[in-house]
Amino acid sequence: MNTLLDLVALLGRTVFVVTRGAGSIGLFALEGISCFFRPPFYWRVFLRSLLDTGFLSLPVVALTALFSGGVIALQSYTGFAQYHAQSAIANIVVLAVTRELGPVMAGLMVAGRVGAAMAAQIGTMRVTDQIDALTTLRTHPMKYLVAPRLAAGVIALPLLVVVADILGVAGGFTVATVKLGFAPDNYIAATMNALKTEDVMVGLVKATVFGFLITLMGCYYGYTSRGGAEGVGSATTAAVVSASILVLAFDYLLTDLFFAQ
Amino acid sequence: MTENPSSAPKIRIRGLRKAFGSKVVLDGVDLDVPTGTSFVIIGGSGSGKSVLLRCILGLIQPDEGLIEIDGVDVLRAPRREREERIGEIGMLFQNAALFDSLSVWENVAFGLLAPEATRHSEKHPRLSRTEARARANAVLEQVGLDSSVGDLSPSELSGGMQKRVGLARAIADRPEILFFDEPTTGLDPIMGAVIDGLIVDCVKTMGSTAIAITHDMASAQRIGDEAAMLYQGKLVWQGPATSLMHSGNAMVDQFTHGRREGPISMELRR
Numbered sequence: 445m446n447t448l449l450d451l452v453a454l455l456g457r458t459v460f461v462v463t464r465g466a467g468s469i470g471l472f473a474l475e476g477i478s479c480f481f482r483p484p485f486y487w488r489v490f491l492r493s494l495l496d497t498g499f500l501s502l503p504v505v506a507l508t509a510l511f512s513g514g515v516i517a518l519q520s521y522t523g524f525a526q527y528h529a530q531s532a533i534a535n536i537v538v539l540a541v542t543r544e545l546g547p548v549m550a551g552l553m554v555a556g557r558v559g560a561a562m563a564a565q566i567g568t569m570r571v572t573d574q575i576d577a578l579t580t581l582r583t584h585p586m587k588y589l590v591a592p593r594l595a596a597g598v599i600a601l602p603l604l605v606v607v608a609d610i611l612g613v614a615g616g617f618t619v620a621t622v623k624l625g626f627a628p629d630n631y632i633a634a635t636m637n638a639l640k641t642e643d644v645m646v647g648l649v650k651a652t653v654f655g656f657l658i659t660l661m662g663c664y665y666g667y668t669s670r671g672g673a674e675g676v677g678s679a680t681t682a683a684v685v686s687a688s689i690l691v692l693a694f695d696y697l698l699t700d701l702f703f704a705q
Numbered sequence: 706m707t708e709n710p711s712s713a714p715k716i717r718i719r720g721l722r723k724a725f726g727s728k729v730v731l732d733g734v735d736l737d738v739p740t741g742t743s744f745v746i747i748g749g750s751g752s753g754k755s756v757l758l759r760c761i762l763g764l765i766q767p768d769e770g771l772i773e774i775d776g777v778d779v780l781r782a783p784r785r786e787r788e789e790r791i792g793e794i795g796m797l798f799q800n801a802a803l804f805d806s807l808s809v810w811e812n813v814a815f816g817l818l819a820p821e822a823t824r825h826s827e828k829h830p831r832l833s834r835t836e837a838r839a840r841a842n843a844v845l846e847q848v849g850l851d852s853s854v855g856d857l858s859p860s861e862l863s864g865g866m867q868k869r870v871g872l873a874r875a876i877a878d879r880p881e882i883l884f885f886d887e888p889t890t891g892l893d894p895i896m897g898a899v900i901d902g903l904i905v906d907c908v909k910t911m912g913s914t915a916i917a918i919t920h921d922m923a924s925a926q927r928i929g930d931e932a933a934m935l936y937q938g939k940l941v942w943q944g945p946a947t948s949l950m951h952s953g954n955a956m957v958d959q960f961t962h963g964r965r966e967g968p969i970s971m972e973l974r975r
Contacts, residue, residue, distance in 0.1 A: 484820035565806075573802035576764050580796040581816040581874075582788065 472590075472664050479584070479591035490592035497558045497593075497659070498600030502607065504557060505550045509608035512545045513537055513615025521624050533626070534634035537616030542643040543703075546608040547601075548695050551654035554601060555687035559662040562593060563683035566666025567676035575667070590663045594656060601655030602648045609644065646702045653698065654691050661687040713776055715740040715882065715914040716761065721770035722938075723756055730756045731767065732938030738931075743908050743915040745929030745946055747922070747960065749969070752935045754918035755799075758884050761916075763791050774882070795880035795913075797904075799887040801871035803859035810855030813841040813873045844873040848903050865896040869903065876907050883908060885917035889924045901927040922961050925949055934960065936969065 520536045566589055569575050578585045613635060620626040661683045669679035714737040721734040730753040738744045748754050759765040761772055763779065772779050774790040782790070803812050811818075814837035832840060842852035848869040859867060868888065875883060888904060889897035901924050908915045917928050925932060929946030934957050942954040950961050959967030 486820075569804075572800060573798045574804055576759070576762075577796070577798060577802040577804070579764060580762055580791075580794065581819055582792050583815070583819050 468668075469660070469664055472667070473660055475586055476590045476594050476660065476663065479587045480595065482587070484587065486588050486592050489588060490595055493593045493596035494600055496561070497554065497596045497655075498603055501550075501554050501557055501600070501604060504553045505604045505608050506611050508549045508553050509541070509546060509612040510615040512549055513541055513612035513617075514619040515615075516540050516545065516612075517616035517619040517624070521620075530624075531634065533616070533620055533624075534631050535638035537620075538613060538635050538638040539643065541612035541616070542609050542639070542647050543699070544647075544695070546605045546612055547647045547650040547654060548691065549612075550601060550604045550608045550651065551658065551691040551695075552688055554597075554604065554655070555658045555661075555691060556684055558597070559658045559683045559687040560680050562659060562662030563666040563669070563680045564676055566663060567669035567679040570667060570669050571672050571675060585667075590667065593659045593663055597655035597659030598652055599655070601651040601658070605647055605651040609647065646698070649702075650695060650698050653694055657690045657694060658687045661690065714738055714773075715742075715775065716916070717771070717773040717776075718757075718761070719771040721757070721760060721767050721772065723753075723760060723765065723767045729938050731760070731770075734770070734935070734938070734940055736933065736940060738914055738916060740914055741912055743905070743917070743928055743930045743946075745925040745932040746916065746918045746935055747920065747925055747932060747949070747957075748918075748935035749960065750920075753938050754935055755886060757935070758796075758886060758916065758918060762794060762796065762884070763787065793881040794884060795875035795878065795882070796884045797868070797871045797875045797886065797888055799890055801859075801867040803867055803870055803874070805859055807859075808855065809857050809859060809862070809870050810838055810841040810845070810852075812859065812870060813844055813855070813877050814838065815874065816878045817841075840877060841873070844877045845870070847876070847907070848873045849899070865892055865900070868892065868896075868900050872900070872903055872907065876911065879911055881913055883913045883915045885915065885919075885928070887919055887921075888917060888928075889919065889921045894923075897921065897924060898927070904928055922949060 516537050517533055520533045521530055524530050524532055524536075566575075569589070575585045575589070578588055617628070617631055617635070620631050621628045665679040665683040665686070666676075669675045716736070716738040718734055718736040721731050721736075722729070723731040730751075734753075734757060746754050746757065756765060760767045761774075761779075767780070770780075774793070777786060777790050779787045779790050803809075804815065807815070814832075814834075817832045817837040817840060818834065820831070838855070841855060845852055845855060850866065850869055850873070854862070854866070854870075859870065862870065872888075883904075885904060888900050892900060904915070904917070905928060907913070915928070917925070919925050919928075926946050926949055929949075931943070932946040932949050933940050933943040934954070935941070936956055942952060942957045944952055949957065952958060952961070955968050958964075959969050
């Protein structure tokens with residue numbers, strides 16, 4: 445009986461903690477969004493965040509997309525060869541990269557690179573009183589620290605995904621033509637036939653959502669961190685883990701929303 | 706009872722209470738800080754000194770009580786009026802709390818460049834970056850730092866220099882009220898005396914009202930006109946800072962002389 449009660453209590457506590465956490469993140473997100481519409485907007489911080497989130501993430505996103513496109517081409521060739529359907533490789537690469545791999549790989553890479561950096565930076569500011577110092581200098585911390593980063597994430601991720609889409613397809617093209625012996629002209633023609641505007645647009649919508657979620661997690665866990673270096677470390681881990689899970693979860697939800705018939 | 710406005714204190718606190726869970730940190734604090742006075746609050750670690758300052762600054766919401774600045778109840782005033790009153794406070798944090806991502810001069814000029822709507826007035830006009838840089842250089846010189854320091858990053862400065870930059874940032878906009886949280890903690894005695902001297906100069910030059918919290922008795926006597934001791938969330942003594950070492954109060958005497966025996970028992974574990 446006691447064991448059963450302990451289990452129920454544990455379940456209740458877990459539900460309470462998860463619900464409270466979700467509510468807290470929701471309120472934080474709403475306040476962050478409201479700061480977009482309440483001046484002032486800190487353009488310098490925004491441009492610096494855009495540089496960090498977008499431009500400096502280019503190498504890691506580009507390399508990931510290039511290799512992912514190559515792997516898709518290689519794997520589909522191995523599988524489709526059994527059914528003599530190798531000609532579908534270009535279609536598969538385009539579809540996989542624009543719909544899924546581009547946004548998801550870019551999202552996961554940015555979550556690891558930028559989400560962690562944001563949580564560590566804002567968390568350090570929290571535990572060293574820098575956020576309190578902002579308030580004493582009549583600067584709203586949410587407007588100064590959070591709103592520009594959210595805006596940068598929402599703008600930078602779609603731009604990164606455009607690059608990831610191009611390089612992912614290029615990776616598939618390289619493997620298909622150099623290693624698998626496809627004729628470049630035929631492969632390009634098949635790629636152009638398979639390329640659909642709506643697939644690219646859905647990928648960009650996903651990227652926008654991912655950009656918001658990743659920067660939200662980085663800002664939230666950094667902003668609410670407590671307890672010195674250990675607290676900042678925990679905040680950084682929590683930001684990366686939660687952002688990665690949310691990217692995959694929202695990828696499923698958005699795929700279901702746009703493609704499920 | 707109506708108070709004579711001319712004799713009204715700059716900061717008036719009544720019945721201030723704050724608890725974190727079951728831990729009562731402030732337990733009915735009453736305090737008057739007259740205009741132009743440099744007031745020092747002493748007390749052991751965890752006695753509520755920092756929480757008191759943070760309540761006045763609006764960084765922590767107290768559970769009960771009244772905080773008036775220039776007669777305005779800042780806990781219940783409309784947001785704009787509250788921000789204007791609190792905007793008249795400059796703060797030197799214990800670890801200086803300089804922004805690592807900005808250069809020293811940008812730290813000092815941060816408040817001068819802040820674009821927040823409630824920030825700027827005839828008294829505190831918003832400055833261009835060039836004007837703010839010039840003001841930052843002047844304030845850095847006022848705290849004994851060369852203007853060339855302005856281009857450095859805070860991480861390139863020693864602890865004493867960081868405190869000076871923190872002081873420069875606190876006074877850059879010539880606030881009417883200055884708060885100092887442990888201004889000499891972590892500094893050697895000579896640097897501590899230098900920082901104290903700068904604090905006294907700044908306060909006297911600007912005619913500001915100051916509240917400093919400290920464990921350092923030498924610092925408390927150098928900075929303060931008036932002093933008070935906070936113990937277990939209550940003010941247990943108040944008097945001239947010059948009498949700190951011979952107050953006649955057993956708790957204050959034990960604390961200022963660092964005696965192990967006395968009415969204050971050290972809580973090793975709660």
